[in-house]
Amino acid sequence: MLGMKPTAHRTETHGIVVDSIAAPHRSLRIACVTETYPPEVNGVATTMARFVEGLHRRNHDVQLIRPRQATSQAAEQQPGFHEVLMRGLPIPKYPNLRMGVPSKRALVKLWSTHRPDVVHIATEGPLGWSALQAALHLKLPVCSDFRTNFHAYSKHYGVGWLHRPIMAYLRKFHNRTQATMVPTEALRRDLETAGFKHVTVVKRGVDTERFHPGFRSEELRRSWGAGPDDLVVGCVGRLAAEKNLATLSEAFEAIRGFDPRARLVLVGEGPLRAELQARWPDAVFAGQQVGNALSQHYASLDLFLFPSLTETFGNVTPEAMASGLPVVAFNYAAASLIIQPGHNGVLVPVGDSNAFVREAVGIAANRPGRAVMGRAAREAALRLNWDGVIARFETVLLQVIQDADAPLAQDTSRRSTSARPLATSAD
Secondary structure (H helix, E strand, O other): OOOOOOOOOEEEEEOEEEEEEEEEEEEEEEEOOOOOOOOOOHHHHHHHHHHHHHHHHOOOOOEEEEEEOOOOOOOOEEOOOEEEEEEEEEOOOOOEEEOOOHHHHHHHHHHOOOOOOOEEEEEOHHHHHHHHHHHHOOOOOOOEEEEEHHHHHHHOOHHEEEEEEEEHHHHHHHHHOOOEEEOOOOHHHHHOOOOOOOOOOOOOOOOOOOHHHHHOHHHHHHHOOOOOOOOOOEEEOOOOOHHHHHHHHHHHHHHHHHHOOEEEEOOOOOOOOHHHHOOOEEEEEEEOOOOOHHHHHHHHEEEEEEEEOOOOOHHHHHHHHHHHOOOOOOOOHHHHHHHOEEEEEEEOOOOOHHHHHHHHHHHHHHHHHHHHHHHHHHHHOOOOOOOHHHHHHHHHHHHHHHHHHHHHHOOOOHHHHHHHHOOOOOO
């Protein structure tokens, strides 16, 4: 079991495993719970993998708990990393994604036998809620991420009336943890205004080796019907209502008004694909891409348009910038943090679709300006270092453990786990 393996150089003090030789920091047993993870393709999965891998590299024992993505899938096991695969169900309209099912009983049993120092919950679905209940039952330090604007999505699916109950659930969920991590200061302020407590900022990084201008492929561009001098405009993300693709359509149609040879490339899958293909018969629908193929698709574009208004961060913005692309986006989430208007991209007022279209046309028509912005975008992305982000994440985990441990120091009788054995609980 992760974190419980014997080692001659570790001792346990107040639930924290400490390397007795020369560890640069405390080595923790961390249980990470998420309902999405690679090979699933989305921002939450990608970011969670970065945090898990980063914590493992920093000498922490990581237990990853997530839904099984295929019946034949085996849990990965290696020193310092232990995967626990739970039962999952397909998400309606997203057959390639799965959500967890209520699993409190199983998690209480698991953590009673192999107690982590801290539980980190990345998603607020049934598995996340079960993890929260199990952690509270066992009096484990627990923190969470606010990663997806479910409450904002509701208006795009004809259920805007669910906004308040969804927000009430999310507030209840996160306020029962000792810290809720968000990627931007603006989101922290918004959540605190909505009554969320203990909200702290942990930013995001980007892999500038994975996303690099050197992946540009003229062969790929030719397969899109684009020559070396033709303008290729693109977007990466789910083909879904919450991504505001109507604004993307307006912008590209305006671009085609002055440049009939311009091409539109959409990378991603989603419930709107068939509808969009019927509406945009000349567009390239590249489907879901991963690894080097995704890198090539980014780098082979000339301009990245990102019209979404429902992101908590939007990983595609720094990925596009790392690939050497100028980005047109609304002034919020990741774009507001890393785009310097007129220098490495373009920002427009939130919700102003007319401005988005106007600015997209302006930068599309300015080929020399696009090249300059693209180089500046790459330089900005190089400053988004994942090492510093992981260190900040680690600091929050340590603080959560310290905060949970402090009240127990006032009552030594509660410190002895042997005096009161951990019990299992029914769901």
